[in-house]
Amino acid sequence: MPAPLSCQPDRARGRLFGEEESAFRSCFQRDRDRIIHCSAFRRLKHKTQVFVEHEGDFYRTRLTHSIEVAQVARTIAGALGLNTDLTEAVALAHDLGHTPFGHTGEDALDALMQPYGGFDHNAQTIRIVTELERHYAEFDGLNLTWDTLEGIAKHNGPVTGDIPYALHAYNARHDLELHSHASAEAQVAALSDDIAYNNHDLHDGLRAGLFTEEAIAALPVVGEAYAEVDRAYPHTDAYRRRHEALRRVFGAMVSDLIETSRARLAGVAGEGAQAVRDCGAPVIAFSQEMHDSLRRIRAFLFENMYRAPRVMEQRGKVTRVVEHLFPLYMGDPGLLPRRWQGQIADARTEADLARLVADYIAGMTDRFALQQHARHTGTYILHDGS
Secondary structure (H helix, E strand, O other): OOOOOOHHHHHHOOEEOOOOOOOOHHHHHHHHHHHOOHHHHHHHHHHOOOOOOOOOOOEEEEEHHHHHHHHHHHHHHHHHHHHHHHHHHHHHHHOOOOOOHHHHHHHHHHOOOOOHHOHHHHHHHHHHHHHHOOOOOOOOOOOOHHHHHHHHOOOOOOOOOOHHHHHHHHOOOOOOOOOOOOOHHHHHHHHHHHHHHHHHHHHHHHHHHHOOOOHOOOOOOOHHHHHHOOOOOOOHHHHHHHHHHHHHHHHHHHHHHHHHHHHHHHHOOOHHHHHHHOOOOOOOOOOHHHHHHHHHHHHHHHHHOOOOHHHHHHHHHOOOOOOHHHHHHHOOOOHHHHHHHEEEEEOOOOHHHHHHHHHHHHOOHHHHHHHHHHHHHHOHOOOOHO
């Protein structure tokens, strides 16, 4: 039975372009399905999380990460009586705007775009689902419901101050009420992202040999999980031990979020999703103890994984890829694909052209960006010893 603070399809706030409702799917189910079938979602399979695409097919990609986030989010939303379809839609869409090479590519593109309004992957997701996906005859984008767009834009909290260019441009057409918190469903998607990446980055980092199980066993939550497995299965092999421990870490985080959020939801005055938006603080949260534990885990990963010498070396190389491609296309827009030429002709200013070039580069997979760089320079940068 739905919780009184959940988003319900029959109370959804509509689409920018009116459509006849489906006889078989709710509006949030249609949003989810449009996200899964869009081109940007497919490209996530060759976009990196931490490791560059060529390093191996074991490590998580943006696609496998998004699927894991959606699974966690749906479980938590169901336990809290929230709308699982809306939660899943926001979770599946949350990384659509990422550049090739993860946050490294985003940092490089943002620096290049500073004279033209900057670049932000979350705002780029809004740009993708409202403009850049062009498959429907009656509108650009996916024409998602207001509720899903709000969740994508604000799942990490209210957007105030210096609003990213792409988000500001859409919000001027379709007010997403950026000053307020998003629905409980969107908040679940955001913290499910934290749960998923902290767990799978521990797994991937171990697999890559960036740190040892002895090192992570000193971390809160993780150490307790390993100790529990050792008590229950003292003779199991190393691979099963690792999996059993990390699945317990996953479970501990999920359980804590559900229990803490259930209590916070019970304290919200009023009914309906608007009461969540109006209460002035997040309603989905970890306990203080788990929050502190996650902070220590993130600090460990930052030092030992995200800033590991091997990873930093690759970051430097792929930064040069983006730094080469952007001025290349700005100087010769004719190098962009034929289907982009009409938009280039319509660009009135240098900033308009820069935004189109950023759209093109941001949409690249790791593999395609490396291929394009090699094509124009004659050098495959990750294999040249530079």
